[in-house]
Amino acid sequence: MIVFRAFNSKNQMPVKLRPLENRAGKLFTGQGERGFYEYLTDQEKKDLGFVIDRETTIVINDGKVLDLDDPMDAANWKWIQKHPYIALDRYDPKVNKRDAVFFVDNPQKEAEMKVSRDKKISTVKASMYNLPTGKKAQLAQALGNPGATSMTVERIEEWLSMQIERNPDTVAALLDAKSTAKVNAMIILEDAKAYKVISRHAGTWRIGGVEGAPIGNTDEECVQFIMEKANEEQVFLLTNLIKEKQGVPA
Amino acid sequence: MTENTLNSRAMATIPELAKTFNQAPNMAAKTIRLFPHNALSFFTEGLGEIYDINAKSDNFIGVNKREYRWKIRGHRVPKVTFATRSTGGAITTGSTVGANHQEFVVAFTTSYYNPNDIVKLENQQLIFIDSEPRFISEGVFEYTVSINSNDPTETISTDYLVAGKTSGLNGNAYPELSDKGYISSAQAAEEHIGYLTKVRYDYSWSADAAATKFLIEDTVQMNGKSVKQNMITDKLFLDAMEQYHYNKEMELIYGRTTVDERGRCWRQDKKGQDVVKGDGLLAQMHESTKQTYTTMNIDLIEDILMDMSLRMPKRTGNTILLTTGMQGYKDFGRIMRAEHKGSWSMPSDKYVRTKNGKIELGAEYNAFTFQGNRLIVVVNNVFDHPSNVSEMDEEGRFLESSKMLFIDASSYDGVKNIQMIAKDGRSFITGDLDGVGGQDGKTSGKVATSLDGSSKIMIGTMGLILHNPYSSYMLEKKIV
Numbered sequence: 001m002i003v004f005r006a007f008n009s010k011n012q013m014p015v016k017l018r019p020l021e022n023r024a025g026k027l028f029t030g031q032g033e034r035g036f037y038e039y040l041t042d043q044e045k046k047d048l049g050f051v052i053d054r055e056t057t058i059v060i061n062d063g064k065v066l067d068l069d070d071p072m073d074a075a076n077w078k079w080i081q082k083h084p085y086i087a088l089d090r091y092d093p094k095v096n097k098r099d100a101v102f103f104v105d106n107p108q109k110e111a112e113m114k115v116s117r118d119k120k121i122s123t124v125k126a127s128m129y130n131l132p133t134g135k136k137a138q139l140a141q142a143l144g145n146p147g148a149t150s151m152t153v154e155r156i157e158e159w160l161s162m163q164i165e166r167n168p169d170t171v172a173a174l175l176d177a178k179s180t181a182k183v184n185a186m187i188i189l190e191d192a193k194a195y196k197v198i199s200r201h202a203g204t205w206r207i208g209g210v211e212g213a214p215i216g217n218t219d220e221e222c223v224q225f226i227m228e229k230a231n232e233e234q235v236f237l238l239t240n241l242i243k244e245k246q247g248v249p250a
Numbered sequence: 251m252t253e254n255t256l257n258s259r260a261m262a263t264i265p266e267l268a269k270t271f272n273q274a275p276n277m278a279a280k281t282i283r284l285f286p287h288n289a290l291s292f293f294t295e296g297l298g299e300i301y302d303i304n305a306k307s308d309n310f311i312g313v314n315k316r317e318y319r320w321k322i323r324g325h326r327v328p329k330v331t332f333a334t335r336s337t338g339g340a341i342t343t344g345s346t347v348g349a350n351h352q353e354f355v356v357a358f359t360t361s362y363y364n365p366n367d368i369v370k371l372e373n374q375q376l377i378f379i380d381s382e383p384r385f386i387s388e389g390v391f392e393y394t395v396s397i398n399s400n401d402p403t404e405t406i407s408t409d410y411l412v413a414g415k416t417s418g419l420n421g422n423a424y425p426e427l428s429d430k431g432y433i434s435s436a437q438a439a440e441e442h443i444g445y446l447t448k449v450r451y452d453y454s455w456s457a458d459a460a461a462t463k464f465l466i467e468d469t470v471q472m473n474g475k476s477v478k479q480n481m482i483t484d485k486l487f488l489d490a491m492e493q494y495h496y497n498k499e500m501e502l503i504y505g506r507t508t509v510d511e512r513g514r515c516w517r518q519d520k521k522g523q524d525v526v527k528g529d530g531l532l533a534q535m536h537e538s539t540k541q542t543y544t545t546m547n548i549d550l551i552e553d554i555l556m557d558m559s560l561r562m563p564k565r566t567g568n569t570i571l572l573t574t575g576m577q578g579y580k581d582f583g584r585i586m587r588a589e590h591k592g593s594w595s596m597p598s599d600k601y602v603r604t605k606n607g608k609i610e611l612g613a614e615y616n617a618f619t620f621q622g623n624r625l626i627v628v629v630n631n632v633f634d635h636p637s638n639v640s641e642m643d644e645e646g647r648f649l650e651s652s653k654m655l656f657i658d659a660s661s662y663d664g665v666k667n668i669q670m671i672a673k674d675g676r677s678f679i680t681g682d683l684d685g686v687g688g689q690d691g692k693t694s695g696k697v698a699t700s701l702d703g704s705s706k707i708m709i710g711t712m713g714l715i716l717h718n719p720y721s722s723y724m725l726e727k728k729i730v
Contacts, residue, residue, distance in 0.1 A: 003334065003413055005389055008537055009359070011440075013561075013720055016541040020730045024644050027544065028730045054544050063331030063359045063389075065414025082730045085540070099728070101536070107387055200520065 002066040002077060003105040004086070012101055014061035017086070019052055019079045027054060030078025050075055060086070060102050120168045127175050128160050136160060139174060142186035146194040185226035189219065192238055195245035198222075207238055285492060287631040288499040289573040290531060293659070294670035294714070295677070302674040303446065303713075309665045310715060316446045316526050317513070318671050321439055322662075322718055329416040330369075333357040333390045341412050346405035348397040353380055356411050361391040363419070366431075368398050370420040371410045375399075378423075445509050445528035446671065446713040447501050451494040454705035456691075487706065494708045499632045502714050503655075505530030528713040531655065532724075535716060540724040546581040548589055554656055554723050555623045561721040562660050566622025571659040571668075575633025575651030578725075582627055582654075586615030625656075641729055649727045656723035657716075667721070671713045681707040 006012035019029050019037070027037040029052035032044050037053055045051050050072055058076055066073040066080075080086055084099035090110070095103075131139065136156045140148035143163050148156050164171045174183055192198045198205050198215065205222050206212035213234055216222035226235050286292050294300060303312035310320040334340045335357040347354045361383035363369060369377050376398035383391040397404055409415075424431050507529045508517040515524040539557060543550060555570065562568045574582070590601060590613070603610045618625045632638050633650050640650035658667045682689065685704040686697050716722065 001334075001413065009389060011537040011720065013537055013539040015539060018542050018544060020542060020728050021544050021643075022730050023642075057541075061331075063333060063414060065412070083542070084728050085542070098532075098536075101540075105389070107390075111387070 002068065002073075004060050004062070004064045004066075004102045005090075005105040006062040006102050007087075007090075007097070007100070009062045012062060014059050015085050015101060017058050017060060017080060017083050018054065019056055020083065028079055028082060029053070029056075030082075031075060035078070048075075052076065052079065062102075064102075117168065120172065121164055124164050124168045124172045124175065125161060128164060128171070129157065131175075138183055138187060139171070141190060142174060142183045143171070144190050146190055181227055182223060185223045188226050188235065188239060188242070189222050191242045191246075195242050197238060197241040197245060207234065207241070285495045285631070287629060288495050289571070289628040289630040290502045290668075290714070291495060291499055291670075292628070293571055293657075294668060295672070295712070299666050299668070300670040300672055300677065300712075303671050304674060309669065309717075310671065312671075313443075315673070317443060317509075318446075318713065318715070319441055319443050320715055320717060321441050329418045330362050331359045332411055332413055332415045332417065333359045334413040335392065336386050336390065337392055341408050343409045343412055345408045347408060347411070348377075349405045350402045351396050351399075353394050353396045355392055356395055357386065357390050357392045357413075358383075358417070359389050359391075361385070363393060364422070366424055367422045368420045369395070369417045371406070371417055372415055373407065373410050375404075375406055375410070376420055377406070377417075442719065443509075443513070444534075444671065444713045444715055445507055445526050446673065446711050447505055447526075447528045447530075449494065449498045449501055449710045449712075451490060451497060451708045452705060453490045453493075454703050456703045490706065490708065494710070496632060496635060498710055498712070499630070500638065501527075501530055502712075503530050503630075503632060504532055506533050531657070531714060531716060531722075534714065534719050535655075535657075535722040535724065536719075538720055538722040538724065540726065542728050543725055544727070546585055548585050550725070551582075551585065551618065551625070552620050554725065555620050555625060558656060558658060558721055558723050559623050561718070562658050563662055564660070568623045568658070568660045570623060570625045571657040572625055572627045572654055573630040573657065574627065574654040575648070576629060577647055577651035577727075578633070578654045579627065579629045581652070582618075583615050586618065587613070590615070626659075643727075643729070649729065652727040654725040656725070658718060658721035662717055665717060667717045669715045669717070671715060673711050676709075676711045678708070678710045681709075683707070 019027050021027050022036070026039075028035055029037045031037070031048060031052055032040045037051075040048075040051070052075060056076070058080065060080075066077055068074045068077060081088060084096060085101055087095040087100040087103040089095070089106070090103040091113070128136065128139070133153050133156075136153065137148045137151070140151075140156050140159055140163075143160070145151075145156075145159055148159070151159070160171070173179060174186075189198075192207075198207055199209060199212075200206075201210045204214045204217050206214050215225045215231075215234070215238075225231055226238070286296070301307060301309065303315070303318055305312070310318050312318045335355060337355045337357075341356070356377075363379045363383070365379055365382055367379040369379060371377065377395045378398040379393055379395055381394040383393055386392055397406060422431075505527055508525055508527045509515045515526050517525040517527075519525055541554075558570060559565050559568055572582075601611065601613050616627045618627075633653055634648070638648070638650055640648045642648055660667055683699060683701075683705045684697075685691070685699065685702050687693055687702065688695070689704050691702075691704075
């Protein structure tokens with residue numbers, strides 16, 4: 001059984017699908033050896049009993065069901081799968097949401113995804129609560145809260161808890177003991193941004209102004225730059241500039 | 251510039267237009283009439299369907315300088331679909347339930363029904379809703395129901411209770427002393443929000459070119475004589491206007507808003523300023539019906555007109571605007587010609603014209619009427635513009651050229667379905683930054699810039715309202 005659901009189930013009007021041509025104008029129906037209407041032999045057409053052609057249409061609305069035990073529905077399903085109005089998976093990032101308005105409902109998969117995410121959030125939260133207070137503050141700083149050092153532990157925990165719910169994978173990756181260097185690099189980057197020691201010009205983060213040394217285009221690249229041994233001097237400069245802005249003697 | 255020039259299109263030559271815009275920027279919006287192939291602009295502001303965002307109107311409410319809202323009667327809920335049941339396992343076909351008024355559980359995709367509602371099935375049998383909806387998962391709500399009948403032997407075939415089957419509200423029933431009653435409202439008001447979009451086009455030209463080249467010749471009547479006027483800036487201006495109107499039409503069709511459902515703009519420039527844009531037509535009609543096609547036939551067009559009329563204010567007497575590219579226009583023309591052939595009766599038919607012993611065959615078909623609903627077809631430049639890229643067929647034709655947008659152009663309580671919202675005096679403005687030599691490149695005097703070349707800036711601010719976002723229809727070609 002295939003059940004179609006609308007991405008916007010309240011307002012979506014039905015859509016009408018027809019088999020599509022390929023670039024060369026051949027009609028893809030999924031029938032016959034090659035799947036194209038033009039390649040069907042007369043004998044194949046006779047044997048099929050139900051031949052899909054340009055006039056074949058199927059209306060899809062919210063809750064529409066295709067019964068794959070029904071030979072006609074099963075035959076139609078072959079070409080419907082290729083239609084851009086239909087997403088085979090609700091969360092498939094490759095789906096073009098400008099075209100696709102219906103998806104194939106899969107409650108089992110959705111439940112698995114939700115439960116798995118929820119389990120992960122619980123595990124990451126438990127690990128976070130077990131961290132020493134100093135580490136919690138560092139983690140919050142690395143994730144973009146430069147004021148974490150002056151916050152109470154409960155407020156840091158609340159803030160981290162929200163971050164975990166939003167993005168458990170990112171936080172989980174930083175809880176590992178091996179990630180200490182990365183956490184430190186991220187703190188430097190976030191401080192550098194907060195104190196405007198670095199600035200972005202044409203997409204590139206640079207130390208100082210437009211003439212300054214480039215450190216990367218994305219946060220990930222900047223963190224990588226800070227962690228590299230070869231860039232020690234520039235990172236030293238960066239941390240000194242931050243301290244200067246913070247009012248801490250270098 | 252006389253007052254007469256401002257009021258008369260007949261006198262507004264291209265050189266004069268440029269001067270006119272400096273004096274009366276609102277006049278500039280009317281230049282859309284120079285480019286009628288930008289169908290959306292033409293059918294809204296070109297026909298005067300343009301409103302100031304600050305104006306008091308029943309059509310819409312201007313919330314602030316960039317946001318406007320309008321309300322519509324939501325579409326009716328004509329039917330509720332059955333979903334796969336969880337309690338007791340999925341209902342299978344080929345069985346019966348409900349004998350002796352026994353209760354049973356069914357699942358629907360929405361929680362639309364209330365207790366005591368009487369629901370009609372596809373086979374015309376009635377069931378009585380005995381319970382509140384129980385939420386099972388997103389899109390699955392279960393109800394306990396029983397057959398609404400006085401015959402204890404009556405049963406219901408499960409064929410009509412399985413996922414995908416539909417049901418509709420037939421009414422409801424309460425005892426006389428009931429202190430409780432529900433009415434399942436068949437319609438709900440919907441509020442839609444739109445945002446103004448800014449289109450800007452800057453262009454500059456070199457002073458040397460301005461001083462040495464004349465690209466346009468315009469003959470105007472002055473003091474009873476024909477006088478030629480040559481100005482390079484004017485040719486540039488005309489081209490720039492065309493480019494500006496193209497950009498604007500692209501925004502009106504393909505634009506996507508930068509503001510989310512909670513009114514938060516998620517795009518900022520480097521200084522942190524919001525970059526606000528509104529939805530174009532395609533985004534606004536995203537939930538409308540659409541269809542792919544490979545070959546066009548008359549039934550297809552007729553079906554669309556009929557389907558659209560069901561979501562329009564009247565069943566007949568509607569006007570539908572179809573805007574498409576040249577491929578779509580070709581397909582439409584061929585169908586119309588085939589239809590026309592059937593009714594050729596006299597040699598003097600408009601399709602056949604004889605002059606000086608030569609025969610000219612053919613006609614341009616741009617409208618069609620079927621059972622009281624009228625379709626008007628307008629080719630839209632943007633669908634064939636080389637920079638409006640899309641997938642191509644084997645012969646290198648853009649698939650976008652075959653896109654057909656059927657727009658409901660009827661009136662809702664006196665309000666046109668498609669309208670443009672603008673800021674008063676800001677719908678179109680131009681600014682000149684003259685170079686050292688002025689616009690013609692050879693005028694000495696005080697300067698405002700040290701640059702030799704001159705430039706002109708055009709800015710327009712506008713938004714589109716499609717009052718009923720569900721009545722439109724899109725027909726398009728896609729490839730596998």
